[in-house]
Amino acid sequence: MKTIRYRISAFTMRHRWLSLALLTAITAGFSLGLPRVELRTIFSDLLPANHPFVQTYQDHPNFGNPLTITIMVRRKDGDIYNPETLAKIWNMTRDVDLTPAVDHDQVLSIATEKARFQEATPFGIDSQPLMGDHAPATE
Known part of the structure; x- marks a missing residue:
């Protein structure tokens, strides 16, 4: 006894043009609905x-x-501009920046190179980062 799969495949191979016409008609029928499809x-x-x-x-x-992600550092007493808090911010920024899969160009903090201060000098404008390669040790 031959299985249904065998009989369908044998019919398809014997009547190729009929199979092609049937599949073309089905495809054309489905394509009529394409203008109403919203992606x-x-x-x-x-x-x-x-x-x-x-x-x-x-x-x-x-x-x-x-x-x-946004990280906010807040002190309960005073402001963040003291050596201890600035060291925490500097270390936190470096830890985030060294994390795998972080887009380093998108990391912004007062401890990154992007946060800069400008100063007018006799030779032009001097632009330096707020923090250098380490956190400030003094106020």
């Missing part, structure tokens, strides 16, 4: 709905993007 990619639909990070992203849609 949309909504990034938020691709994220897991119940994940806490996704909930935070949906609660604050105008802040950054899902591939960006």
